[in-house]
Amino acid sequence: MVVFVCEDSPEGIFTGVYDAWNSRLGHENVRLEVQGEYNYSLFSEYREVAVDRLKAQKVVRSVRRSLSELAYSWIYRTALSEREDRAEAVYRFLVCGFSAGAAGRRITENLQIPAVQTVFQINRAVANEAHLQTEFLRFAEYSDHVLFSEIGPKNRVTALLMPYFTDRLPSEPFIIYDKNHQEAGVWTGKGRWYMMRGAETEPLQALSGRTDQSEYAALWSAFFHQIGIKERENPACQRMHLPLRYRKYMTEFQFGSNRSNLAKL
Structure with missing residues (x-):
């Protein structure tokens, strides 16, 4: 058996x-x-x-041309996952797809094939986490009017978040920093967004763990806690819709449940 050891990235x-x-x-x-x-x-x-990159681009072109755009999106998200078998899963999926000839264009419909089912499940998990991050991600404004957000996802979803937020904040420079994977997405407000990885993100670590202390942040936190109806509180239901691992990065939870925030404004 020959094992090909890849870099931990879609290109790798x-x-x-x-x-x-x-x-x-x-x-x-x-x-x-x-x-x-x-x-x-x-x-x-x-x-x-x-x-x-040339080899990686050839693979991408072949998948898009011979299989489908959906098949490419599946393997791209799979490559961003934290599953230990993600590289092998991508390879086996492509073997099934290209071996099917013309039927390969419908490979994503064949969930009865174990290799396809595996990629489908990994892709869905990554896509779901990216979707949740679009709902739970919070920005704080720091120096030079740059918006900064820190997240701690299980999978490498930052690259999936960037198109979403550049579309909604087209003129606002911002940085989304993934603390768990030491990578960040950067948007300067013009041109194209780009990724920083590894040692490139060291300057951002100084902002890691900081709490947004602006008046608007305090007001939002106070509002969040004031509108709660004590008799209707259901922690189990709240945890189901908003898992605990997201909360330490959210403004409304960084201030705790202190209702005196309004008095400070």
């Missing part, structure tokens, strides 16, 4: 797909793994995959 995984396919070793004799997330096997050969 798609490059791994290209190299594994072009190796001509046979699909049953290769496997894809993400760097740092696999256990060495005594009888396997490991090959490091260097990210190559």
